[in-house]
Amino acid sequence: MVLLNRYAERAALGRLLDAARAGQSGVLVVRGVPGIGKTALLEDAIESATGFRVARIVGVESEMELAFAALQQLCGPMLGRADRLPAPQRDALGVAFGLRAGDVPDRFLVGLAALSLLAEAAAVPDEITSLGRILRLPPLPQVPGQLRGRAFALVEAAYPGDAATGAELIRPLRRLGPELDTFAMIPAPALQHLHMDPDQPVPAHGDGAFLADFPAAAIDILTAVAGPDAGTPLASIEIRHLGGALARPAPGGGAQANIDASYAMFAAGFTPTPELADAVRGHAQAVKDALAPWHASYDYYNFEETPAAASAVLPSASYHRLQKIKAS
Ligand SMILES: Nc1ncnc2c1ncn2[C@@H]1O[C@H](COP(=O)(O)OP(=O)(O)OP(=O)(O)O)[C@@H](O)[C@H]1O
Ligand SMILES: [Mg+2]
16 A cells, blocks of 8 residues: 655654664654554555564453463464474473463563574574685685686575575575575586585685674674685685574484584685795684684684694583593
8 A cells, every 4th residue: 555644754764673673772662643544554554564573462351361362363373483492481381371380480481581582583494504605815816807816795595495584594695685586496416516626626725613602893803804804725614504403403413413513614725836835824824813712612613724622612411421431
């Protein structure tokens, strides 16, 4: 429908959505006499809220005395994800919604559980994985003309579901307005080319680290040591998104049943000469060092390319368990 006038109201709703896109939460109450156009305004805001998930609840006067009635409407469709919540929060929500027996739950705990559940529901599904990288392509004839010798900020993502769901999931990425957009349905074997690693072995060195977090301050520091103005010999500096199923212990998963770090960093460069090998090693180490404040307590052995002790690449509980087994 075409909404007439209401410029101030629409601007206020627009500001709320923009703030949310920037990570700032907010609340706005729209009130007015019956028929004044409240619902029309909200529908208009929903239409402009691309990339948002919309949850609707309806207040019913006769339910006023029922505790958590509205919260139940809000959370009901998301309860499938409740098993991801910490046990006290999951139990509090279960009791509040009459799904399990128990004492009247603490309201603070119920509220916290609802927030955790919303955060879970807002996250992308386990099936999608993504990484961001800075890629510097060498000025070599093998590199296609429009890419040769240039540096890029690159996002890669893979999703093994249907095309429509995949397109919806990457919509926020497309809104960034990429210079090149090569997202497409591809046969599984083509996945090995997604990361554009050379087909043949080439002399190179890389090193990585697990990160417990990667906030804006870490992005700034990474950009300073490896970004456009850094003058680095590194060809690729990437940050992989972990989390999801990786973060949940797999039953029978052995010494390392999960990875609870949030991101993996890997930095690499080509080393055709000993001088370049030294420079690449130095810069890869510099990237690791610069991100030290956010390092997780252990690293990943596949991405650890400088000699490291077992204690550096295993969670400490796993490491101590393995030591005990070895000693017995
Ligand atoms: N700015 C507008 N431009 C065009 N039509 C509008 C506008 N605002 C409201 N309308 C129309 O006016 C009618 C009433 O609006 P709406 O249902 O949004 O009111 P409401 O405030 O939600 O009412 P209620 O309090 O009954 O829920 C609807 O047919 C709606 O399409
Ligand atoms: Mg209405």
